[in-house]
Amino acid sequence: MDSDYGIPRELSDLQKLRSLYQPQLPPCLEGTTVRVEFGDTTTSLDPTDAQTIARAFPHTFGKPLAHFFRPTAKVPAAQIITEHPTIRVGLVFCGRQSPGGHNVIWGLHKALKIHNPNSTLLGFLEGGYDLLGRTQDQIRTTEQVQAALTACNVLKLDGLVIIGGVTSNTDAAQLAETFAEAKCPTKVVGVPVTLNGDFKNQFVEANVGFDTICKVNSQLISNVCTDALSAEKYYYFIRLMGRKASHVALECTLQSHPNMVILGEEVAASKLTLFDITKQICDAIQARAEQDKNHGVILLPEGLIESIPEVYALLKEIHSLLRQNVSADTISSQLSPWASALFEFLPPFIRKQLLLHPESDDSAQLSQIETEKLLAHLVEDEINKRLKAGTYNGKKFNAICHFFGYQARGSLPSKFDCDYAYVLGHVCYHILAAGLNGYMATITNLKNPVNKWRCGAAPITAMMTVKRWSQNPNSLAIGKPAIHPATVDLKGKAYELLRQNATRFLLDDIYRNPGPLQFDGPGADAKAVTLCVEDQDYMGRIKKLQEYLDKVCTIVKPGCSQEVLKAALSVMASVTEVLSVMSSSSPGAQAL
Amino acid sequence: MDSDYGIPRELSDLQKLRSLYQPQLPPCLEGTTVRVEFGDTTTSLDPTDAQTIARAFPHTFGKPLAHFFRPTAKVPAAQIITEHPTIRVGLVFCGRQSPGGHNVIWGLHKALKIHNPNSTLLGFLEGGYDLLGRTQDQIRTTEQVQAALTACNVLKLDGLVIIGGVTSNTDAAQLAETFAEAKCPTKVVGVPVTLNGDFKNQFVEANVGFDTICKVNSQLISNVCTDALSAEKYYYFIRLMGRKASHVALECTLQSHPNMVILGEEVAASKLTLFDITKQICDAIQARAEQDKNHGVILLPEGLIESIPEVYALLKEIHSLLRQNVSADTISSQLSPWASALFEFLPPFIRKQLLLHPESDDSAQLSQIETEKLLAHLVEDEINKRLKAGTYNGKKFNAICHFFGYQARGSLPSKFDCDYAYVLGHVCYHILAAGLNGYMATITNLKNPVNKWRCGAAPITAMMTVKRWSQNPNSLAIGKPAIHPATVDLKGKAYELLRQNATRFLLDDIYRNPGPLQFDGPGADAKAVTLCVEDQDYMGRIKKLQEYLDKVCTIVKPGCSQEVLKAALSVMASVTEVLSVMSSSSPGAQAL
Incomplete structure (x- = not known):
């Protein structure tokens, strides 16, 4: 694919080496012939949603799973795709950038050309990433969908591949349904690419980008842990990008062993208030001070702020007023008495950040709200109170705040993300060759080496659920089938592993340093801890x-x-x- | 060296591999016999300082250089050290932590044991780093020096190795002189270890830690550049740790090619005010907007704030009042009228940070002053003004601010820093074996592979200069010989390289990604650009x-x-x- 976007840049030696890297393919996709076997028809995860989804997606709901095999595999019911006509495929990056996403293009392009050198791949300037540039977060309104339909018809596209997270792939399912209804021949395929790691369900084990993000962040967290142990005088409050769910924070904790992490899901489940959380951190600092430790590292997911019940309620009031075009300056006077009391209690910098307009998915602008500074501020106040009251005898509390996000999501992708995205690109081709519409490319058994990966496809609608209730009565999501971000499962194995080690992490400083992202030697093939234990x-x-x-x-x-x-x-x-x-x-x- | 500091921690695969890494030695230090050759006696860089330094350091000034060679080398004047009695050596980490410092211990210990298995190395809990822990920034007051003298006598130390930057090594020279005067047999040796890269002179080409810091920061800057190009809507203002001088910012710019860097040395030389700098950045943003580019990456050294003339004058007034024990709350009312006007003009968060107590070297608490936020704030105001006036037609200005420091200085050291520190450790041994006091271990020709490195030793006093004037009349530094931090040479080759490329960096987005720190493959042996061009x-x-x-x-x-x-x-x-x-x-x- 030639791109005239930007001028050629000087590559470093490492970039040159990485550009020579050739990911492996799993045996089922090697060679030029692939068998496809259709499994059972699918339903929705929650049986009560099935009818609603079927009504909204009459053409694309209830389709069977598809599995891809080697032609020699002993799968009697499988069918071998033998015809590979010339096809034209469009590709869109939707939503935010995530490391490795480009390899989907590479894999798809390679597979297209292997099966028919005349096939074409077109890139749309519609989504994210520096190769194509990122302009839009969604394809959702009637106008957007109609524009896509027209473009696909005009360009005579046989397939349209949409790369993104839960929101983009919900849009992909809608496009697939609209195209089928309009008898547009373009088949729509989704690919799970999001650094948040929150696109997880029965069919999708992992998202492209999550592995890299967690490795880069874990390196930085580990470096900060070493600094903590060396300077012995700071508490580092580190907020991690990753939207509402706390997958990134959990994975980084299991990789780096910082002293503490507060997951949004824990806070929501236990309905912890801002004061509860402050007290919890202060108690931890006090316990460490009793062991003569006056330093520590605390991780906070960026979604934490929305998980705190009273802050969420305040945000809901603010967003509702913003939607009524009340100007930010006058909002504080129109809040309910108790929301106003909380608002006035908060330091000015946070007030300003809470007044920002919500994002397209109704959530607050999580990357802009400095929860780490708010908590450091509240903890400092509380520690000073305890110091005066004589209940805390440690040294003066010093906080250093960090937000790790932008510096991770532009990273060179890890080997795992390179391989995963590349193979997903190939799977996209086979989905199109099998004539499937509204499917997601899936690879499972990811915790094992590439030669053990299983490739398949699942209808996107089978991943949908229906929200019947929301804390936000204005939410557009109510009653509409959608893929919702998965939260950290507090009954899952990864969280259990965290709980088992939490006390040692807190008190014993058993910091672990996975080191900088490696492309060679030990560590290069390391997989996410959560992926392996789950x-x-x-x-x-x-x-x-x-x-x-x-x-x-x-x-x-x-x-x-x-x-x-x-x-x-x-x-x-x-x-x-x-x-x-x-x-x-x-x-x-x-x-x- | 056994250390009972902290409990054993779980090592990652990469840490295990790195712990097996055996640095090479240059040929002159291989084997068990080394020749030492004494060169000319040394003087000070500025001849007018020589007398002052000689008076302050009668026992240690004017000593000859020493060079180490293989015993087979054809150096007629060299003498072979044949006796290697059992010796006891103490080691201190002074000041702030810097990646690779630990390898000095390893190299020194190894050299001690090779030459006499009964020799002993003792570590003092006095300076930085997580292995020994960091408690003190200096050994300077009469009490501190006396305590050190007593400790060395009691412990019967033959040598004391001090690891640190310019301040610590000035202290080392003073200790050496005091010990010589007191006829204490302990010889003092200095080692140049500081992430700031500002310990540079005729004899010292590079500092342990600088290479790692620049590589880790450059990786993060490159990732942010990719994010800029991908999101296309943010200006990233990145402040870099590195104290007063801008070496880290210059090196990172040459590695990553961000759009802009503002060196403290440029600002000081051209006497640029806060408004000049703001205007310069706004003009750059405007020039980019005319090319339809609404994103960019701007680097700022943490020392920049002190280089701005009017801010420096304000800081000087504040520090003077703080030294008179005026409380921070009432300082603003006691400032001179113009300093007060500037102070009131600044946003509240910066005011609070400027009121912090100065550091032990009289400088402001640079790591705590968020210059990046101040400039982003001023630039936003100015761009909005231009927008209203119709002179700026670009998109809305959005800034994201970063401070990269703590997350870099705890990194695993780069191969260069591992090797450099390890060999310096060996050199320390040979300095002690040659009976030299008040010397710095030196390695030159560092831009070439280890087998071309030249090892030697230079009297620390030969690196001193005397400040006869300071903008701060209370400065303790006036008239006292000391090693002063080297600033970026605006006539040097590295700066010239930056100037040659500045316009392309600014407008063409020729971002370069050196990638994450590698220990294998290309990039693993990369050296600092400034080291190579200088x-x-x-x-x-x-x-x-x-x-x-x-x-x-x-x-x-x-x-x-x-x-x-x-x-x-x-x-x-x-x-x-x-x-x-x-x-x-x-x-x-x-x-x-």
């Missing part, structure tokens, strides 16, 4: 289940012995009973 | 000169022909004339 591979297990079912059918064929048939009936009866009970008692969402 | 090796050239002089003596021996003698006389007459003229017209300081 042990997902839902797609792989769905596949395995089908194999068991097939095997039962093969063994218990008409003509088999009465004993075998009786045994099968008895065992299958209890299996179905157990599963029926489980499915009705627990909503699907908890099964993840 | 082409120092003063020690090597002094050596070379001596060889020429020796050769002349050998050729023009009594008995040589009249013609040869006449030719020698004629040529030498013009050489001495040229050099006399040069030496008298330009002060030594400019010869660097």
